[in-house]
Amino acid sequence: MSEWKDVNPGGLVGLFLGALLVGSGIPGEGLCAGAEQVEDHKQGTQAVPPTNQPTDSSETAGQSKSAAVQSENLDTAGVPEALESDSPATDLELQPEVMLEAPVRASARPWRFAESFTPLRELAPTPVPTADPADGAEPSIFNVPTDLNHKVERHIRFFNVAIRDRFEEWLTRLNHYKPLVDRILSEFDLPSDLVFLSLVESGFNPHAYSRARATGPWQFMRSTAKLYGLRVDDYVDERRDPIKSTVAAARYLRDLHDLFGTWPLAMAAYNAGEGKVLRALQKTQADSFWEIAQTRHLRRETREYVTRILAASMIAKNPDRYGFSQAQSDLHEFEEVVVRRPILLQDLAKVTGVSSHEFRRLNPELRRGVTPPDDAEYHLKVPVGTKATIEPLLDRVPSWKVSTSAGTGGQDRGGSPEWYRVRVGDSLWTIARRFRLSVQDLRARNNLTSRRIKPGDLLAIGP
Structure with a gap:
């Protein structure tokens, strides 16, 4: 059995099939050519030269065109006439227009989720901007x-x-x-x-x-x-x-x-x-x-x-x-009036007819919705065009006074409290319910952007 170790099984099968074909009268030339082509293909795949070494361009072109002819012979159903020409393989030219008209096989269909991962047109990679000093930029x-x-x-x-x-x-x-x-x-x-x-x-x-x-x-x-x-x-x-x-x-x-x-x-x-x-x-x-x-x-x-x-x-x-709109936004413009005593923005809005929301928007630095009581003069921002109207009405706005009950939790015996100092366990909901306010109103009075409060905070409650 040792003499059979060096015998190629594929060669024996080939000789056996060849004998059958010769016995049946079928020419064996096509089979031999096919076998030689398979052997050449295997050798080609195993001995591909490195990319940095020169190769014979004419041989490469011939191999690629032979591969094209072979794929044509495997399946010519529905292929345009330009690909079914009887001309030699070396004269075959594949036109881009013809290739685009060829039917797409089922195996070549794109993955149905591929479009979800395709970059948006506006998100195509763009070079990071750099300014050229010569352009004055x-x-x-x-x-x-x-x-x-x-x-x-x-x-x-x-x-x-x-x-x-x-x-x-x-x-x-x-x-x-x-x-x-x-x-x-x-x-x-x-x-x-x-x-x-x-x-x-x-x-x-x-x-x-x-x-x-x-x-x-x-x-x-x-x-x-x-x-x-x-x-x-x-x-x-x-x-x-x-x-x-x-x-x-x-x-x-x-x-x-x-x-x-x-x-x-x-x-x-x-x-x-x-x-x-x-x-x-x-x-x-x-x-x-x-x-x-x-x-x-x-x-x-x-x-x-x-x-x-x-x-x-x-x-x-x-x-x-x-894809963002370029809608023009109103510019941040205002006028200023000098306030010489503490007043609530809500009271100012009632007297002047200007929305209290507008006063709060222009004066976001006022945490309690009131001008600071320790400032002899405070520059309050008002909407453009209203200064001349507001200044004569400032004297009609009632002065705001710090409630003496603020330090005792806001329980005023003589009337409704103006301020409440937050205690441990308080929340905006419990405070609003205690003083018959809505949470939204309580947040608006105190310019609160979240529901977070901590013990010791002073919240405006009234009047």
Whole structure:
């Protein structure tokens, strides 16, 4: 049996079949040619030259055309006449027009869910914008490496698909404040693209409040706000003031840029704090934000921060490209009147006929809906064109006085309490029910954007 070890079984089968064909009178030429072709195909697949080595172009072309003729012979049903020509294989030319007219086989049909994963037309990869100084354009402050463009595209898709409705509200609100912010940034000689930092931080919502207790359109923490001159107390929170908070943000960003030297590092420090960015640079011995963004020394939110701002800026600058409307928003305009005693905005609205909602919208820094009692003069913002009407009526507005019962939980013996100090176990629902108010009315009186209250808070209840 050892002499059979080197015998190829396939060869024996071929000889056996050949003998049968010869005995039956059928020419065996076609079978031999087919066998040789199969052997050549196997050898070709096993000995494909590396891509960096030269190959004979004429031989390659001949093999590809032979393969085309072979596939034609296997199935010619329904194939256009151009592919059924009797011309030699070397003369066969496949025209693109003919190939498009060929019927699609069942096996070649696209996966039925493929369209769900096809990128939207407006989301086609776009190069990160860079300004040419020769054109007089403002240079880009992001300096995103080209190998990180996929992150920018991912954030664009998130804004454009996942939170599209919310982002459209952000754009509308930004257009309301953008001319004002641009003017402030220009006065501080800062890049105008920094306005999009507030778009990512809060959607430029004056009442935005984070889990870390950062507040306002620029999301200032209390300590940082006071460091940059913003007033934060029981009656006034200037972190919510669009103008004063923007001035403070401009000063803070200017200081961060002076400290780090680049805008990506300055923006990362704005998000995480300068201490964390300095420690990350020291531990990694890096010089740029993009180097430390590849490490675990920064939170994921901070690592993605700059690319997210860039993605938001690309949509805000070209809303039509991404399918967002360019509806014109009313600009943030107002007049000011000087109030020399504490008054409730609700009382002012009753006397002047101006909506109390409009007073609250223009003065989001007033936490209790009342001008601060300790200020000898307070500049209250009023709608454009109403100053001349409101000023003569200020004397008719009743003065507001702090209830002496506020410290005892708001239980006033002589009448309805004006203020209530929150106790342990209180909620907006229980407080509203106690004083026969709705939760919505209680939140509106106190400019509350959430249902969170804590013991010691002072809530306006009446009159």
